[in-house]
Amino acid sequence: SAVISQKPSRDICQRGTSLTIQCQVDSQVTMMFWYRQQPGQSLTLIATANQGSEATYESGFVIDKFPISRPNLTFSTLTVSNMSPEDSSIYLCSVGTSGGRTYNEQFFGPGTRLTVL
Amino acid sequence: GNSVTQMEGPVTLSEEAFLTINCTYTATGYPSLFWYVQYPGEGLQLLLKATKADDKGSNKGFEATYRKETTSFHLEKGSVQVSDSAVYFCALMGNQGGKLIFGQGTELSVKP
Numbered sequence: 001s002a003v004i005s006q007k008p009s010r011d012i013c014q015r016g017t018s019l020t021i022q023c024q025v026d027s028q029v030t031m032m033f034w035y036r037q038q039p040g041q042s043l044t045l046i047a048t049a050n051q052g053s054e055a056t057y058e059s060g061f062v063i064d065k066f067p068i069s070r071p072n073l074t075f076s077t078l079t080v081s082n083m084s085p086e087d088s089s090i091y092l093c094s095v096g097t098s099g100g101r102t103y104n105e106q107f108f109g110p111g112t113r114l115t116v117l
Numbered sequence: 118g119n120s121v122t123q124m125e126g127p128v129t130l131s132e133e134a135f136l137t138i139n140c141t142y143t144a145t146g147y148p149s150l151f152w153y154v155q156y157p158g159e160g161l162q163l164l165l166k167a168t169k170a171d172d173k174g175s176n177k178g179f180e181a182t183y184r185k186e187t188t189s190f191h192l193e194k195g196s197v198q199v200s201d202s203a204v205y206f207c208a209l210m211g212n213q214g215g216k217l218i219f220g221q222g223t224e225l226s227v228k229p
Contacts, residue, residue: 001163033216042206042219043161058216092160096215106210106217108153110160 002027002095004109012115013083020079021112023093028073031096033106034066038089046091049076083116090114119144123207123220130197130227138192138223140181140207148209150174150183150190151217155204164192164205197227 003026013019023032034046046066047055055068069077080087090113094106124139142148152164152174165174167183167190174181179194190207207220 031215042221043217044219045216048216094161094217105151105163105166107163108161 001105002029002097002107004093004095004107006093006109006112008112009110010113010115012117014117015084017083018079018081019083019114020077021091021093021114023076023078023109025074025095029095029097030073032070032076033094033096034068034076034078035092035094035108036089037092037111043092046078080114083114085116088114088116119148119209119211119218121207121209121218121220123205123223126204126222126224128223128225130225132199132227132229133196134227136192136194136197136201136225138205138207138225140190140192140220142188142190142207142209144188144209144211146212147185148211150181151208151210152179152181152190152192153206153208153219155206155222157203161206197225199227199229201225202227 049070167174170185
């Protein structure tokens with residue numbers, strides 16, 4: 001399994017500002033994912049970030065609000081832009097591992113707990 | 118589209134009780150199925166998985182069997198401990214790989 005770290009682990013931000021979350025993996029991985037977990041809710045995929053291509057966003061999420069970078073095979077960032085209190089969530093990155101032709105496991109980072117005032 | 122439904126929580130049990138958390142899914146093709154656990158204040162950990170029908174995933178005394186005929190992947194443990202108190206998420210991954218689709222999570226509280 002991969003070891004994944006995220007920075008920051010938590011932050012309290014003001015409305016209208018932006019926060020960039022970093023995700024670092026201890027091995028090279030092709031597929032990285034960003035999820036959001038709103039308070040008391042399940043996880044929802046924001047986007048898939050593959051190295052060398054544009055991120056693919058899920059319905060309801062747009063690049064202007066959640067720009068993603070994936071400069072190499074061990075690192076990705078997610079920015080939460082122009083924040084509002086509704087963006088208060090835990091943001092988690094995950095990496096996909098290959099069990100053959102398809103990716104059949106994901107391992108998660110510890111998450112970034114964001115509170116927007 | 119694909120979806121996962123879990124039994125609602127919270128579930129409160131006494132130590133050494135038998136645990137079942139129901140999970141059913143809707144999917145095209147042959148998805149892979151997972152249980153993740155989130156301990157208080159921590160991130161998500163993969164608990165067990167099954168990638169084809171009739172597979173049984175197991176870990177730390179927990180088991181779940183991939184039942185295609187009932188589209189279910191119920192989590193069971195014969196004797197829970199206080200340390201099992203956490204939120205449990207059932208999830209599926211479509212047969213093309215990629216994103217996970219999660220159930221709503223079930224909070225388990227085990228009392229001594």
